[in-house]
Amino acid sequence: MQQRCCHPAPLGTPTPHPMREPSLLKHFRDILILPFTMTVILPLLIHDPDKTIFPASPLFLVTGVIVAIAGLILFSCTVYLFRIKGKGTLAPWTPTQRLVISGPYRYCRNPMISGVFFILAGETLFFNSLNILIEAILFLVVNTLYFKWKEEPDLFKRFGEDYRKYKTAVPRWIPRMRPYRDS
DSSP states (O other), X not given: OOOOOSSOOOTTOOOOOOOOOOOHHHHHHHHIIIXXXXXXXXXXXXXXXXXXXXXXXXXXXXXXXXXHHHHHHHHHHHHHHHHHTSSSOSSTTSXXXXXXXXXXXXXXXXXXXXXXXXXXXXXXXXXXXXHHHHHHHHHXXXXXXXXXXXXXXXXXXXXXXXXXXHHHHSOSSSOOSSOOOOO
């Protein structure tokens, strides 16, 4: 980080701008475009009450609500970290300016996607929906491919050795038992 001194910069020298997080409006826009579409709009469009997975049971309803709420909490925490620590949004067109390796990111590299997956899994159980289950599986497969071939190389280009070290120590999906500590 650059230190500021009491001497003004020479005329014509660009002054560094402090990193600011994107506006709340950009965060809401990106949430509506990506996870809201995946977890609300698409399930409403594809759910077919005639295509069920198991016999109806209150246990599945309650479990679905618990899993979906856990996913929503995890997702919300990661969006907050992207805003406050990363100075970016969840969308690739407004990427973080800093590598986020705190909170749930200390245990796995993609907890935001895990949160969305848990929301879809909860919806699968709650609505007893084969179509939402298929969507959840496809969501995980597509994101795995996207992260492997696009996002991870981009993160390495942006954050270099810090990201390489983090990627080596923290698994993509299955959380590690002990939190990652950047040393």
